[in-house]
Amino acid sequence: MNWNIGNIESIFSISPRVKVFKLKLKNNPKKIIAGQYFDIRLTAENGFQAQRSYSISSSPKNLKFIEFTISKSPNGEVSEYLHNNLQIGDKIEVKGPLGNYFNWIPTNNDQIIFFAGGTGISPFMSMIRHKIETQNNSKFKLMFSSRTIKDILFFDELNKYTILDPSFDMKITLTREKSSLWKGLTGRFSINEIEKSLHNIDKNSVNYICGPTNFVEKISSIILDLGVNYDLIKTERFG
Ligand SMILES: Cc1cc2nc3c(=O)[nH]c(=O)nc-3n(C[C@H](O)[C@H](O)[C@H](O)COP(=O)(O)OP(=O)(O)OC[C@H]3O[C@@H](n4cnc5c(N)ncnc54)[C@H](O)[C@@H]3O)c2cc1C
Structure with a gap:
């Protein structure tokens, strides 16, 4: 699976340590299943890369926009960067949707x-x-x-x-x-x-x-x- 680009559409704090990031994807995935996640990759100017996984918290119905709910880990490499530096309009590298185990596909009477x-x-x-x-x-x-x-x-x-x-x-x-x-x-x-x-x-x-x-x-x-x-x-x- 190739890396995709996510454009940051909105960022809002929902608790003292947690922000919700809404992204518009450049290439829409064919399907998203509730419970899946994306990998986010950050690349520093010197080429150093850090990659972490984040679950999709939005409904899987909308394939164009996805939301991540991310808590800021103290001195956490990726989450601190996302919380402190990311601005609306920024573009980040994302890969997904990933994960075919921790999912829920709607079936009645579950x-x-x-x-x-x-x-x-x-x-x-x-x-x-x-x-x-x-x-x-x-x-x-x-x-x-x-x-x-x-x-x-x-x-x-x-x-x-x-x-x-x-x-x-x-x-x-x-x-x-x-x-x-x-x-x-x-x-x-x-x-x-x-x-x-x-x-x-x-x-x-x-x-x-x-x-x-x-x-x-x-x-x-x-x-x-x-x-x-x-x-x-x-x-x-x-x-
Ligand atoms: C499938 C999956 C889905 C996930 N979904 C979410 C999600 O929806 N929301 C979410 O918030 N997180 C999610 N996570 C967790 C996320 O991937 C990251 O692990 C998390 O954000 C921390 O990454 P970080 O780079 O900020 O911190 P890291 O740099 O990885 O550090 C984590 C913690 O360890 C400490 N630490 C690091 N190095 C050292 C050291 N040498 N000595 C002592 N302490 C150290 C840091 O201070 C920090 O508190 C998910 C993980 C997985 C696997």
């Missing part, structure tokens, strides 16, 4: 639990947006772990979907929130809470887990211990 840690919500936003857009009746349950209220990505949009679509449901936990304004869950998802979410959904539901490596490993080990079949677990580690 039963899925999504476990997202921070920007691990990115590929799930693409899947959830696709479900809403196509009025797909699959049962989606999102278990979303964020640090504080300000860090909950796409909060209003996700809340809207819980009202719009009775087959979409979510539970959010905040691991570092001190404010009494938050009435929901706090701390890491407990085994109890995860067990409850598994009880409300079919035994053959697929479990998608995405986020930092320690989050992915912890949730995987909990659900394996709770008896979920290995074949029903799909993971993506953001490092």
Whole structure:
């Protein structure tokens, strides 16, 4: 697959550490599947190159524009550059769509639990947006772990979907929130809470887990211990 050019159409901050970048692609891909990602390659003036992968968070329906939801890693080579230097109108090299495993192709009556840690919500936003857009009746349950209220990505949009679509449901936990304004869950998802979410959904539901490596490993080990079949677990580690 050749490198493509993405023109930066818009950039907006959605939390203190996360920005959404909207790109218009020079060559439209034939198809995008929710959950796929692109590689972004940066080239310095001295020829040094750095390349990282970023999930598509927009709906896969629009092939001309794609959105990435990127958190700024402290001293991170690529994410810091994207956050600090990228401007509307800039062009960057992208390659994709890539990844044929951590995907969701709309099928009716699917039963899925999504476990997202921070920007691990990115590929799930693409899947959830696709479900809403196509009025797909699959049962989606999102278990979303964020640090504080300000860090909950796409909060209003996700809340809207819980009202719009009775087959979409979510539970959010905040691991570092001190404010009494938050009435929901706090701390890491407990085994109890995860067990409850598994009880409300079919035994053959697929479990998608995405986020930092320690989050992915912890949730995987909990659900394996709770008896979920290995074949029903799909993971993506953001490092
Ligand atoms: C399939 C896939 C999809 C992804 N999708 C997304 C997405 O949608 N959104 C998103 O935000 N991320 C996503 N990621 C993660 C992304 O690819 C990058 O890994 C992330 O942005 C960090 O890259 P970076 O170049 O900024 O940081 P890096 O330079 O790779 O560094 C990462 C961290 O390690 C630290 N570090 C580096 N070198 C050292 C060292 N020598 N000693 C100590 N610490 C060090 C840095 O300070 C930094 O905090 C995805 C990853 C994969 C594999």
